[in-house]
Amino acid sequence: MKNHYDVLIVGGGPGGALAAKTVAENGLSVCIVEKRPAIGVPVRCAEGIGEDLLHEFLEVDPKWISAKMESAKIVSPDGSEIKLTPKMAGSEVGYVLDRKVFDRDLVRQAANAGAEVYVKARVSDAIIQDGIVKGARIEYMGDTADVTAEVVIAADGVESKFARWCGIDTTVPMREIETCAQYIMTDIDIDPHETVFYVGNNISPEGYAWIFPKGDRMANVGIGISGKMSGDGHRARDYLDKFVETTFPKGKKIELILGGVSTCRPLKCTVADGLIIIGDAARVSDPITGGGIYNAMYTGRLAGEVASECIKKKNCSRAALMKYDTMWRNSKMGRALERNYHLKELFITLDDKKLNAILNSVKSINMAKFNTMTLISELIKHNPKAMLIKELAALKKLID
C-alpha cells in the first residue's frame, strides 16, 4: 500500500467498486480498502435489481445472475394478490443477482482498470487537517498506516462511520432504520420467475416481506420492519420465523442474514473539502423498497467522474466537489428518492384495512395504462372517499 493516492475509497461494495473503476479509467491512482477478508461476503441483500438499471452500467455477465424475473406479485393483508409485469414492478425485479459473484467481479473490473485493492484493511479514523479531509488511518496486516489522498470517497455502507469522523451528521432516526432478517430457503414451492411481496402490519409492521427466487425451489425469503417496532420477542427474525412457518412449513433454511437499511432522506450534504460520500453511506437507498445497489453504483460512478475532474483541475474543495451533490440530487434517481420518501411516509400510516382497500383498487386497473392518475381515479371509484381522503390528497400533491 502506498502512502498517497489521488483517490482513496473506503469500502469495496458496488458503490466503491464503480467509483474506483471510473477513477482508474481516468488515469488517476486509486485504492480501495475493504475491512472484510473477502469482497462480497457475507451478503446482506435480497439481490434484486431492475434489468434496465443494471444494463445502464455494465455488460451483464450471466454468471452474476441467479434468476431472471418475469413478474412480481403483491399480496395484501387480506390475501388478495396483484400481479405486476416487470415494467410495472419497477426497479426491484428484473434480476436476482448472486452478489457474492457480482460484487467480486465489480472489484475485479476496477482492479483490471488499474485500481489497487486491499482486503482485511479497516479504516479506523479520518485524517483531517485545517478542516480538510486528507486521508484515512488504516489497520492492515497488524500495522497502522496513514494514507493520504486528494479525495477520499466514503463508500462504507449503511454502518458508515467515515463521514461521521469527518464531522458530518449521519444519524438515522430509529423509525427510519428498517431492520431485516432473511433466509436463503430451499425445497420450497415457488414460481422461479416471480418476486413476491407481502404487506400488512401483522406480517411486517411498517415494512414488507419478500420472496426473491434464486432458482428452482430456492429463494431469498426475508422481512424488514421499522426499527421502532423491534423489541424482545418481536424482532425482524421473529416475524420472519412466523412468516416462513406458515408460508413454507417444509422448506429448509440454508443461510441467515441480518442487516439494516435506511429509509430516511439522503444526507443533507454529501461532500466536504476532500470528501465525497456515496451509496448507503450517503443514505441514498430507496425509502420504500430499501433497494440500494443501483443507487450505490450510480453515485459511485458519478463520484469517480467528479473527483477525477476536480483532481485534474487541482481543486478538491467542497465547492468544487459540490457538482457531485447537485448532479445526483437533480438526477432521475435523486428525484425518485424524494418522491418515494413521501410515499413511504404515507405507506407507514396505513392500517391493514386501508392497505386492503388500496391494493384491491389497484387490481381492477388495466396495467397497460397504469399511472398515478389512473391509480387515484380507481381509488376514488372504489372506496368511500372519507376513508382515504388524507392519502388521496397526499398522492395528488406528489404528482402535482
Ligand SMILES: Cc1cc2nc3c(=O)[nH]c(=O)nc-3n(C[C@H](O)[C@H](O)[C@H](O)COP(=O)(O)OP(=O)(O)OC[C@H]3O[C@@H](n4cnc5c(N)ncnc54)[C@H](O)[C@@H]3O)c2cc1C
Ligand atoms: C436484508 C437486505 C436486503 C436488501 N435487498 C436489496 C435488494 O434486493 N436490492 C437492492 O438494490 N438493494 C438491497 N439492499 C441494499 C443493498 O445491499 C445496499 O444498498 C448496497 O449494498 C449498497 O452498496 P454500497 O456500496 O453503498 O455499500 P455496501 O455494499 O454495504 O459496501 C460497503 C462496504 O464497506 C465496507 N466497510 C465498512 N466500514 C469499513 C471500514 N471502516 N473500513 C473498510 N471497509 C469498510 C463494508 O465491509 C462493505 O463491504 C438490501 C439490504 C439488506 C440489508
